[in-house]
Amino acid sequence: MFVRNAWYIAAWSDEVAQSPLGRRILGEPVVLFRDSAGAIAALQDRCCHRGAPLSLGEVVPRGIQCGYHGLVFDSAGQCVLVPGDHKVPPGAQVRSYPVVERDAFVWIWMGKPEQADRSLIIDFPYHNDSRNWPHQHTMMRLRSGYLLVLDNLMDLSHLGYVHKGTVGGDATTHVEAKMRTVRTPNGVRFERWMIDSVPPPTYVKAVGFKGKVDRWQEIEFVAPNAVLQWNGAIDAGTGALHDWKYDRPRENCFSFRLFHGITPETENSSFYFWSSANGYSQNDPSATRQLFDEIARTFEQDKAVLEAQQQRLLELPDGPLVEIHGDAARIHARRAIDRRIATEQAL
Secondary structure, eight states: OOOOSSEEEEEEGGGOSSSOEEEEETTEEEEEEEOTTSOEEEEESSOTTTOOOGGGSEEETTEEEOTTTOOEEOTTSBEEEOTTOSSOOTTOBOOBOOEEEETTEEEEEOSOGGGOOGGGSOOOGGGGOTTTOOEEEEEEEESSOHHHHHHHHHOGGGHHHHSTTTTOOOHHHHHTOEEEEEEETTEEEEEEEEEEEOOOHHHHHHHOOOSOEEEEEEEEEETTTEEEEEEEEEETTSSOOSOOOTTOOOOSSEEEEEEEEEEEEETTEEEEEEEEEESSOTTOHHHHHHHHHHHHHHHHHHHHHHHHHHHHHHHSTTSOOOOOGGGHHHHHHHHHHHHHHHHHHHO
């Protein structure tokens, strides 16, 4: 079950170019394209003539042309041309979806169009600040439901087991991390501090730590689909842990930001949009690439676990699942989604 009245990431802006892009979102087939002015449009990926996918057609000056019989639809989904006919038949249109291009994302609203409030879109200005936060981004398709992907991001105690060779390091460091979890109006925010800990391999590779570090992870989930993460480390005992104020600037440290956008494809598959932004060696493109490559390797490890987990849960859906101390943020995140779904059902 999905929250429908919400903004989801349909694509990265640079994914939508000259050709139509077909994508299934919340179980519905959607086609994305740019009109003659370069603006993004999103339509139901089904021609109203014979039901052929519009994503198999092409973009023409007046809109998107069905590759089966040549009907052309504009950005609002209205048929504007039927080859060989002097007029367009009544009712010749397909559903259009509200879309907004912002911060390198293409956001789409799958619910009631009249409720598509642009002010609800998450701001992530770091994608527009290449001087201070040069970034790289990509998308992974996961054969795993979006809730499992969210669970994985909300409980980072797995880092020392799944990612010991990259961003994880020592497992004990993670399970004994100092934590604070705070429920927010539309999700949850949590912080993890690993004081006087051995830096993981990715951190050493990035900045060459010689000894132990004070390390932090600050994560905010905004229901139903976005996780904003700020990670960093500084030499142990040099003042990292001054207070618990969220997102306080810290100078002279290893620092990077991650954006995680989870868009359900179906109940059991997801699109995972993510970026890594370099906040420590901004003038070195190789550092930005190295960070991205390390995080990509980490997420490939997550992918293997999540897809195996999804398969096992489909095979054995009724087995009991227990909760442990690291599940606090995950439980808050799940409850935030449940509240949104319950509100929609009540209306």
